[in-house]
Amino acid sequence: MDACRSPCLPRSLPTSVVRLALPAILLAAAVAARADGPPVLFPEPLSPRNASYGIEVSLDPAGHVLSGKETIRWRNATPDPAPDLMFHLYMNAFANTDTVFMKESGGRHRQFRFDDAHWGNIVVSSLRLVEGGREIPLEQEFPGRDRTVMRARLPAPVAPGGEIEIRTTFEVKLPRVFARTGWAGRFHMVGQWFPKLGVWEEGRGWNCHPFHYASEFFSDFGTYDVEIDVPEDQIVGATGVVWSERKGPPGRKTVFCRAEDVHDFAWTASPRFVERKDRWEGVVLRVLMQPENAASIPRYLESAKRSLEFLARTLGPYPYTVLTLVDPPAGGEGAGGMEYPTLITGEASPLFPRSLRIPELAVAHEIAHQYWYGMSANNEFEEAWLDEGIASYCEMRILDGWLGRDRSILSGFLGLSIGDLALQRAAYLRYADAAPVLGKSWEYPSWGAYGAMSYDKPALALRTLENAHGTPAADRLLRTFFERARFRHPTSIDFLEAVRDVLGARAEALARTLLEGTDTVDFEVLDVRNREGEPLRGYDLSKSPPTLRAAAKGGTKGSTWDSEVWIGRAGRLTLPVTVRVTFEDRSVRDEEWDGAGPPKVFRYAGRKVAKVAVDPEGHVVLERFRLNNGWQAEEDPAPAAKLVARFRWILQAFFSAVLAAF
Amino acid sequence: MYLYAGALAFAWLASAPFAAAIHGMLDGQPDAGRTVADGGLEVLDELSRSGTAAWPAVFGGVVALVLAFLPLGLVLAGGAYGLAAGRAERPWSTFWVAGVKRFPSFFCRAAVAAAYTAAAGIVAWGAIAGISAAFREPSGPGAFWTGIGLDAAVVAFAALHVRTVLGFAFARVTAKPDERLLPGFVAAVSLCWCRLPATHAIGVLFLSLQASSALLGLALGRTAGQGGWISAALAQAGWLGVAWLRVAEVRTRVAYASSAPGTVTHRREAGGESDTLSHGTEGPTCDP
Numbered sequence: 035m036d037a038c039r040s041p042c043l044p045r046s047l048p049t050s051v052v053r054l055a056l057p058a059i060l061l062a063a064a065v066a067a068r069a070d071g072p073p074v075l076f077p078e079p080l081s082p083r084n085a086s087y088g089i090e091v092s093l094d095p096a097g098h099v100l101s102g103k104e105t106i107r108w109r110n111a112t113p114d115p116a117p118d119l120m121f122h123l124y125m126n127a128f129a130n131t132d133t134v135f136m137k138e139s140g141g142r143h144r145q146f147r148f149d150d151a152h153w154g155n156i157v158v159s160s161l162r163l164v165e166g167g168r169e170i171p172l173e174q175e176f177p178g179r180d181r182t183v184m185r186a187r188l189p190a191p192v193a194p195g196g197e198i199e200i201r202t203t204f205e206v207k208l209p210r211v212f213a214r215t216g217w218a219g220r221f222h223m224v225g226q227w228f229p230k231l232g233v234w235e236e237g238r239g240w241n242c243h244p245f246h247y248a249s250e251f252f253s254d255f256g257t258y259d260v261e262i263d264v265p266e267d268q269i270v271g272a273t274g275v276v277w278s279e280r281k282g283p284p285g286r287k288t289v290f291c292r293a294e295d296v297h298d299f300a301w302t303a304s305p306r307f308v309e310r311k312d313r314w315e316g317v318v319l320r321v322l323m324q325p326e327n328a329a330s331i332p333r334y335l336e337s338a339k340r341s342l343e344f345l346a347r348t349l350g351p352y353p354y355t356v357l358t359l360v361d362p363p364a365g366g367e368g369a370g371g372m373e374y375p376t377l378i379t380g381e382a383s384p385l386f387p388r389s390l391r392i393p394e395l396a397v398a399h400e401i402a403h404q405y406w407y408g409m410s411a412n413n414e415f416e417e418a419w420l421d422e423g424i425a426s427y428c429e430m431r432i433l434d435g436w437l438g439r440d441r442s443i444l445s446g447f448l449g450l451s452i453g454d455l456a457l458q459r460a461a462y463l464r465y466a467d468a469a470p471v472l473g474k475s476w477e478y479p480s481w482g483a484y485g486a487m488s489y490d491k492p493a494l495a496l497r498t499l500e501n502a503h504g505t506p507a508a509d510r511l512l513r514t515f516f517e518r519a520r521f522r523h524p525t526s527i528d529f530l531e532a533v534r535d536v537l538g539a540r541a542e543a544l545a546r547t548l549l550e551g552t553d554t555v556d557f558e559v560l561d562v563r564n565r566e567g568e569p570l571r572g573y574d575l576s577k578s579p580p581t582l583r584a585a586a587k588g589g590t591k592g593s594t595w596d597s598e599v600w601i602g603r604a605g606r607l608t609l610p611v612t613v614r615v616t617f618e619d620r621s622v623r624d625e626e627w628d629g630a631g632p633p634k635v636f637r638y639a640g641r642k643v644a645k646v647a648v649d650p651e652g653h654v655v656l657e658r659f660r661l662n663n664g665w666q667a668e669e670d671p672a673p674a675a676k677l678v679a680r681f682r683w684i685l686q687a688f689f690s691a692v693l694a695a696f
Numbered sequence: 697m698y699l700y701a702g703a704l705a706f707a708w709l710a711s712a713p714f715a716a717a718i719h720g721m722l723d724g725q726p727d728a729g730r731t732v733a734d735g736g737l738e739v740l741d742e743l744s745r746s747g748t749a750a751w752p753a754v755f756g757g758v759v760a761l762v763l764a765f766l767p768l769g770l771v772l773a774g775g776a777y778g779l780a781a782g783r784a785e786r787p788w789s790t791f792w793v794a795g796v797k798r799f800p801s802f803f804c805r806a807a808v809a810a811a812y813t814a815a816a817g818i819v820a821w822g823a824i825a826g827i828s829a830a831f832r833e834p835s836g837p838g839a840f841w842t843g844i845g846l847d848a849a850v851v852a853f854a855a856l857h858v859r860t861v862l863g864f865a866f867a868r869v870t871a872k873p874d875e876r877l878l879p880g881f882v883a884a885v886s887l888c889w890c891r892l893p894a895t896h897a898i899g900v901l902f903l904s905l906q907a908s909s910a911l912l913g914l915a916l917g918r919t920a921g922q923g924g925w926i927s928a929a930l931a932q933a934g935w936l937g938v939a940w941l942r943v944a945e946v947r948t949r950v951a952y953a954s955s956a957p958g959t960v961t962h963r964r965e966a967g968g969e970s971d972t973l974s975h976g977t978e979g980p981t982c983d984p
Contacts, residue, residue, distance in 0.1 A: 155759070186907040363840075426776050440733065441734075448735075450736075451733070451735060452734055647726050658733075658745070661722070665724055665725075665726075672729075673729045674715075675719075678711060678714065682707050683931060685710050686703050686707035688762070689702070689703035689706050690703045690938050690939065691698075692765060693773065
């Protein structure tokens with residue numbers, strides 16, 4: 035049971051107003067709800083709500099089978115009449131070896147292998163249009179071999195603004211946990227489980243792709259009223275609020291859930307969950323943890339609070355009243371690290387040391403998705419970067435600000451540290467020129483390329499814009515884009531327009547280059563020339579008439595220096611960069627180079643260069659190699675010696691162990 | 697001291713290409729101090745991306761030297777056994793002569809022991825796979841830890857078993873020189889299983905040796921980022937201590953083998969040089 039059994043308040047209202055008006059609002063909301071019906075969560079809809087679902091579902095935990103009845107109310111929100119309906123039947127991706135998903139994935143998702151002893155599928159046993167109190171059967175068609183997409187032709191097109199009601203009954207066989215959904219032991223993660231409409235787009239028709247390996251989802255906003263019938267011992271977590279729980283037939287119970295202004299519904303059930311509740315500024319944080327991972331509950335909660343804090347401050351309030359954090363068990367890790375509206379799954383293990391921040395990372399990333407995916411509902415099939423990339427950037431900001439930029443993922447474990455930025459940079463650089471960011475998810479040449487281009491490069495591109503324009507400007511960009519995208523289906527074009535409006539045309543051009551191209555950049559100190567200055571000999575042309583000057587006796591060679599610093603750029607990506615030049619007298623000068631054109635030469639008369647550092651602050655995060663960015667007149671062996679000593683100690687330990695074994 | 701020096705020398709040799717590459721990359725970089733603050737992950741990442749030739753050039757030599765160290769390790773171990781057999785007046789020559797003399801025998805027994813270890817490892821792996829499959833679907837709050845505990849128990853058992861047999865395979869070097877390989881190995885195994893308390897006591901000494909080695913490595917790993925001469929000196933003192941423990945283990949094993957009824961007696965040759973351990977006529981027995 036959830037905290038929000040009573041009518042819940044929209045969090046978009048100012049806190050002071052909520053406090054003052056609390057009794058009245060509660061009363062009004064109670065009146066708005068039927069006596070025994072679901073509560074009204076948002077008196078004023080936040081989204082178009084053109085695809086709403088009412089579902090009754092029953093779980094057979096022994097057979098891992100769901101039996102469901104579904105009522106869909108869909109409104110055509112475009113000016114184009116819709117002659118048919120297209121549904122996603124995602125669960126059929128796991129039906130056999132011949133599906134698009136299985137062929138593309140080879141039965142692997144992330145590092146997890148599909149258990150081919152436990153296939154899954156969904157069968158729609160009836161599909162009817164409700165019209166004038168009658169139910170008209172609709173014929174199911176499957177365009178293509180893959181039955182993850184179903185079409186139903188309508189007796190008459192749905193006119194613009196028109197509404198229809200569809201009823202289905204369906205049965206789902208869940209696979210063993212794979213690609214975010216399924217069962218593991220007594221744990222059930224029920225995602226992508228019900229017949230779900232695609233998105234009817236103006237001028238384009240139905241956007242309803244098969245379930246691809248490297249892809250997530252896309253759907254319209256609406257309300258969800260879901261009644262989940264489960265054995266009595268099950269603890270249930272779900273999208274939205276659990277507003278009631280009633281006893282059913284012996285040994286069973288029904289859990290009533292409602293969600294508003296969301297575009298998906300997922301739920302989980304397990305008798306083993308350890309439940310913990312906390313609050314962040316009125317939002318109920320409900321953690322459903324595996325008992326063996328209970329020690330990680332504070333890690334989940336801390337990360338959740340810090341993430342919500344950052345996102346609310348940067349983008350705007352989290353409008354929902356609850357956020358459920360689900361922890362999958364060992365053997366069900368394939369369900370981990372996933373976002374659904376108001377419900378996320380994390381990743382924890384008793385074997386993770388405190389210094390390895392995987393739980394914090396997973397929670398931060400998935401909570402960032404509550405904004406970028408949950409509310410800004412882009413098409414994840416076609417422009418995955420819009421949620422994954424921006425969520426990755428937000429995750430980086432959250433973790434950097436909390437745990438430190440250089441140690442936000444691994445902090446001092448065996449003397450090793452790494453930050454989220456470095457990790458994303460390493461991931462991107464392995465596929466830097468494999469594909470552009472803009473592309474359909476299934477068109478990337480590999481899973482690694484999909485990840486690098488959907489997650490890492492966009493995050494680094496945003497960091498590049500932040501470094502160029504400052505953090506406040508980057509925050510303004512995010513907020514502007516979010517406000518425009520909130521409860522809509524934004525596209526990359528919308529993002530670029532926001533960049534232009536907030537940061538200017540040059541920033542937009544750069545962003546476009548980074549999204550559309552595969553160009554890379556690598557700066558290098560090509561040469562540093564310190565020449566001893568000599569007194570002028572020959573004719574001094576500054577005099578009139580020119581006078582002949584002879585060499586001074588004894589000479590003054592070495593008393594002055596003329597210096598040149600040559601900086602080169604490999605790759606076609608043009609990015610401005612700072613070159614920090616330190617002179618022998620310890621004075622420092624920062625030179626700016628726009629990064630364009632042939633090698634850049636900085637010349638200094640009367641000064642000797644001691645050190646040169648290209649991009650000393652590490653602002654060009656997309657750069658391929660950084661270890662050729664510097665030069666210094668006096669070499670310093672100390673840093674390398676530390677690394678070599680570490681490596682030597684490892685070898686000595688190994689050799690000593692060999693001797694001990696002999 | 698020989699054991700310590702051998703490990704140290706090979707560590708220096710094997711790390712030479714790495715050292716050259718890293719110094720070449722970092723010494724001229726003003727930003728190098730910040731770069732290595734993460735323990736070298738960024739450097740390794742750049743190295744791995746900096747071309748196909750760089751990585752093998754830096755790390756290829758390590759593999760070769762590790763392979764070369766294995767036979768040298770056998771010689772060093774043989775030398776340790778030779779010195780442990782008695783008081784040598786010329787320890788330097790005694791160590792090396794004993795090591796070289798014992799090498800063929802050690803090598804053959806190491807091969808048999810390796811085959812046995814592989815077999816035991818496969819059995820242990822199978823057991824762990826079975827346990828993991830059985831606990832794949834957790835059915836109770838303690839299932840996860842029960843699975844982990846059983847896996848750990850299998851690993852510990854396999855390690856102890858393998859080590860015990862390995863240890864006595866080498867202890868048997870001190871037995872009959874004309875003994876055939878496999879019968880001698882079988883006899884060693886039977887001896888170790890007949891004398892469980894003593895062999896396990898030696899096993900505990902061995903495990904403590906490995907644990908101290910691992911702890912030292914761990915401690916060094918945590919402090920290596922700070923560097924400095926003091927930590928380097930402490931590290932080397934630690935390795936010396938590990939080598940000393942190793943010698944103590946060898947002495948214990950030899951002493952135990954010598955005390956087994958009818959097994960081993962020490963023979964000192966002219967000039968005081970310790971040759972090999974001699975032995976009685978019955979060979980090792982399983983008498984309790």
